[in-house]
Amino acid sequence: MNKTRCGWVTVDPLYIAYHDTEWGVPEYDDRKLFELLILEGAQAGLSWLTILKKRDNYRKAFAQFQAKKIAAFTDADVTRLLTNDGIVRNRLKIAATIQNARAFITVQKECGSFADYLWQFVGGQPKINTWPTLKAVPARTGESDAMSKDLSKRGFKFVGSTICYAFMQATGMVNDHVVECFRYAEVGGQREEWGNDKNRMDANP
Secondary structure, rough: OOOOOOOOOOOOHHHHHHHHHHOOOOOOHHHHHHHHHHHHHHHHOOOOOOOOOOHHHHHOOOHHHHHHHHHHHOOOHHHHHOOOOOOOHHHHHHHHHHHHHHHHHHHHHHHOOHHHHHHHOOOOOEEEOOOOOHOOOOOOOOHHHHHHHHHHHOOOOOOOOHHHHHHHHHHHOOOOOOOOOOHHHHHHOOOOOOOHHHHHHOOOO
């Protein structure tokens, strides 16, 4: 029996696996949240499948998304990364990743964790939507506008509202699986204990 999935999923096995196991699952781990924010920014102007195919390369190129290591990158590292065909070789996006790592560290110090900071924009728990079709799903919301504005104020780059909403969807801050998708109910039922510090590890052990 074929499973009903969200309309944006292609027949690519990598995309199907991402949709079926990752997209929309509530995420509270600082390092993973940082990674997804960077990758969503890298996607700007490209397809998400393009980024998924490069995700392992990104992890290798950017120190497994350990913010403290990325924050120490120099101009020489930028030049080196611009020759890495395993990632999107865009100087602005590479520089933004370094800047975002520095801003991320500041947020952690101020708020205790990046997860604490981000999840406040949805009241600390997933927002469960009931979209009947893909066309009904918005590209941005008031929550993503607020997140974008605050991230920008804190020095983050490539964090427009549309990017922020895609990030919120990916990290389960909103459940935007359409109601007929088999993952809708599964994701809706995955309400992890948010007070579990194990799930909100410092991104830089």
